[in-house]
Amino acid sequence: MKHLVIIGLVIPEPASTAAGHRMMQLIELFREKNYRITFLTAANNMDFSEKIDVEKIEINSKSFDEKIKTLNPDIVLFDRYVTEEQLGWRISENCPDAIKILDTEDLHFLREARRKAFAEKREVNDQDFINEIFKREFASILRCDLSLIISEVEMNLLVQKFRINTEILFYIPFLSEEKQENKPSFADRQHFVSIGNFLHEPNWQTVIKLKTFWKSIRKLIPDAELHIYGAYATEKVFQLNNENDGFIVKGRAESAESVFRQYRVLLAPIPFGAGLKGKLWECMKFGLPSVTSSIGAEAMHKNLPWNGFIEDSDKNFINKAVELYQNEKVWNQANDHAEEILKQVFDKQLYVDQFWKKIADMKENLQNHRAENYLGIILQHHQLNSTKYMSRWIEEKNKK
Structure with a gap:
C-alpha cells in the first residue's frame, strides 16, 4: 500500500480554522487513492482536533530518524514551511526517494508584508516582501519537490515576480464537491x-x-x-x-x-x-x-x-x-x-486529475525533476550544513 506521511505544525481543526479544513481535504484526496496515512506532529491541540490517527514526534531528536525510516513513506507532506525547515533535512537523509511536498496554506511572507503595511497605515511595497519570513519560506519551497499553492494571486506572485519554476508549484484551492440542498431562505434567516x-x-x-x-x-x-x-x-x-x-x-x-x-x-x-x-x-x-x-x-x-x-x-x-x-x-x-x-x-474535478498526473510524473522522473531544480540543490546542501547541525547541537544539549 502507498504511504503518505504528513508532518503537521498542528493537528487539523477543520471546525476552527481554514487551514484545518484545507488539510482534511488533502487527507481525503489521498484516502481516495488508498494511501495509508500517518500524521506526525509535536503539537498537543487534541481537544478540538479532527479524529485522525496521530503519532507524536520530537523535533530535535534522533528518534524521528528511526521512526521515519520505519514508516518508509512514498510521499511526505509538510504542513507549512516551518515543518520542512525543522525536519526536511531528516527526510532527505533517511528517505531520499520520498517525494517531498510542501502545503504552504498561504504565503506567510505575503501576509507579514501586508500586516506591516497595515500597522504603518500605508500601502504594501515590493521591499515589504523581502522580510525574514520570505527568506525562510522561499527556501522551503525551493527545497521541496512540489509546493501546493492555494491562491492564483500567490501563484502569479511566485512565478511572475520571483521567477519560481512552475514545475515545482501546483495550484489547488479549496475543493467543492456535493451541492448543498435545502438552504434556508431569506425570510428564514436573521441577523x-x-x-x-x-x-x-x-x-x-x-x-x-x-x-x-x-x-x-x-x-x-x-x-x-x-x-x-x-x-x-x-x-x-x-x-x-x-x-x-x-x-x-x-x-x-x-x-x-x-x-x-x-x-x-x-x-x-x-x-x-x-x-x-x-x-x-x-x-x-x-x-x-x-x-x-x-x-x-x-x-x-x-x-x-x-x-x-x-x-x-x-x-x-x-x-x-x-x-x-x-x-x-x-x-x-x-x-x-x-x-x-x-x-x-x-x-474538485477541475484539479484532481491534474494533481494525480503531476504526482505520477514526479514518481517516474524524480531524479530528473530534482536535477532541474538547481537552486533547490544548493539550498538543500546549505540546509544540511546549517539547520542539520543546529538541530544536532540542540539534541546533544537536551541530553545534558
Missing part, C-alpha cells in the same frame, strides 16, 4: 454574523473594524444583531460584547455549518492577510451572502460577480451591508453568484 479563529491576527482586526461600523448599521436596522464567533477568543474579545447594542460575542462555534445556515449576511471587512478565506468559501456553500474587502475576496472569484459585495471604503461597506440585509432580490442574486463561483473556481 449579521462574523466568524474567524482568534489565533489569526486579521480576524481580530476584522472584529475591531466591525465594532466601529456597527452603530451605523444598527441605526439603519434597529432590530438587527451582529454575532461574533471564533475559536480561541480571549478576554479582550469578550470585552467587546454589548447585548444592548446587539453586538454579541459568542465565542467558539460548535458547528460552522449551523452558523452559516441561520444568519442572513456575513460581514468580513478583512484588512490584511493572504491565501483564501475559508469562511467566505463556506458561506457560498451554505447560502450565506457576504460583504467583504478586496483582501477578503482576493483570488476567490476570478472575474465572476461576488456573492454579495466587495467594498473597501467604510461608508460603502456599511451601505452595502444594509442593502444586502434588506433587499431580498439582491440577496437571492448573491446566492446565484455563489453557485457559479463554486462551479467555476472550486469544483
